[in-house]
Amino acid sequence: MISLMTKKEKHSEISIQLVNKEEVDILVTLARDTFVAAFGSYNTESDMNQYLDERVTINYMTKELDTDGSFFYFAKMNGTLIGYLKLNIDQAQNEPLGPKSLELERIYVISTQQGQGIGQQLLNFAYSMAKEWNKSTIWLGVWDQNPGAIKLYERNGFQPFGSHDFQLGDDLQTDILMKMELENEA
Numbered sequence: 558m559i560s561l562m563t564k565k566e567k568h569s570e571i572s573i574q575l576v577n578k579e580e581v582d583i584l585v586t587l588a589r590d591t592f593v594a595a596f597g598s599y600n601t602e603s604d605m606n607q608y609l610d611e612r613v614t615i616n617y618m619t620k621e622l623d624t625d626g627s628f629f630y631f632a633k634m635n636g637t638l639i640g641y642l643k644l645n646i647d648q649a650q651n652e653p654l655g656p657k658s659l660e661l662e663r664i665y666v667i668s669t670q671q672g673q674g675i676g677q678q679l680l681n682f683a684y685s686m687a688k689e690w691n692k693s694t695i696w697l698g699v700w701d702q703n704p705g706a707i708k709l710y711e712r713n714g715f716q717p718f719g720s721h722d723f724q725l726g727d728d729l730q731t732d733i734l735m736k737m738e739l740e741n742e743a
Contacts, residue, residue: 571639571675573682576629581619584629587641588613591665596725599702604726624649628686632666632679640666642679644686651698652721652734658694659687680713684739693739698723698732710735 576584589609597605611617621627626649632640645651645660652660661683666675687695698721699706715735723730 571632571634571678573630573632573642573679576622576631576641578619578622580631581615581622583638584622584631584641585613585615585618587631587638587667588618588663588665591640591667594668595665595703596700600725600728604728607726608724626650630682632675634670634675638667639670640664640675640679642683644683646690646692652696654694654696654736657692658696658736659683659690659692661695661697664697676709677713680709687739694736695739696734696736698734701731701733707733707735713737 592609592613593605618629621643622629626645626647628644628646630642630644631638632642641663642661642665643663645662646658647656650658650660651662654660661680664676664679664683666679683695687693695715696718697710697715699710700723701707701720715737717733717735719734720731721734723732
């Protein structure tokens with residue numbers, strides 16, 4: 558069981574740290590909990606369970622951790638785990654957008670911490686990693702039925718540029734692809 562922070566606890570800047578393979582069980586538990594909290598009420602239990610049983614397992618996520626160019630990071634506040642994100646570069650990206658792009662594949666914050674600026678801090682971290690890795694574009698896919706996330710990305714300068722399919726159990730869904738060009742610093 559993951560120790561989760563409640564909204565009543567004192568807020569501070571989050572710490573972000575790279576997930577290592579020995580922490581995969583913690584990552585899987587967090588990924589399952591946050592995915593169900595975010596999308597469980599919008600999808601059938603059968604579709605959710607099928608997706609979780611196929612894509613959010615220790616074996617599957619260990620393979621993701623082992624993939625060159627794929628990086629998971631935990632977000633903590635006052636030492637308590639509150640979210641995570643996954644960044645992909647090079648061949649690890651889900652769409653072939655080239656070597657100068659970074660994919661923000663997943664960004665999840667536990668439900669009790671949403672609306673507290675944690676997502677923005679995770680986005681800022683993704684920007685800093687893109688600059689560190691000399692990337693000029695950040696892109697992501699967001700479910701077309703998730704208006705809150707779409708608005709967050711639009712406020713941060715992301716623009717739609719296409720779509721791709723996302724299979725959730727037996728339900729074929731659509732993700733809007735959004736990207737943001739980073740300013741070049743001379």
